[in-house]
């Protein structure tokens with residue numbers, strides 16, 4: 001989920017390409033609606049849900065672009081057809097018909113017939129750097145477990161009763177379901 005310059009939230013499904021201690025990575029078009037939203041307000045929220053486990057994870061954090069090198073490395077690892085599709089599409093722009101896209105894709109297939117498909121300049125990754133992460137475990141009684149990890153506020157004293165010290169500078173606490 002991102003915010004438009006007018007402060008209107010918008011959401012879409014994305015493939016989580018990876019996560020490390022640094023954050024959560026996804027790849028997209030840097031001129032898409034979400035990328036424009038993130039340029040004006042570089043904060044995002046993510047939500048993951050595992051239905052069979054009744055489990056969900058929510059993340060809030062700041063967003064930055066990943067390096068061109070890293071984006072290029074991932075682009076090169078993608079199936080050729082995905083590479084061509086990324087080149088053919090100006091994501092989120094209005095087009096007249098599907099035919100326009102098919103024609104463009106056919107042209108690019110010919111153009112790059114025996115060449116490596118170059119990563120479009122406007123295609124790459126974003127990293128969501130977590131500031132708040134909530135782990136939700138559903139219970140059949142509806143008395144669900146919610147454990148929230150966050151960074152301590154300036155000068156906050158952790159009481160180890162309501163709020164507890166976690167690893168790597170995080171603190172955590174239980175929320176009402």
Ligand SMILES: Cc1cc2nc3c(=O)[nH]c(=O)nc-3n(C[C@H](O)[C@H](O)[C@H](O)COP(=O)(O)O)c2cc1C
Nearest residue numbers: 012013014015026027028029032033034035091092
């Ligand atoms: C399961 C699933 C995975 C998707 N993964 C991505 C992705 O990794 N990157 C991406 O740009 N769009 C992905 N999409 C398409 C987005 O949901 C969305 O349509 C697109 O990014 C344009 O969004 P925007 O116009 O809000 O920028 C995925 C859609 C689905 C349903």
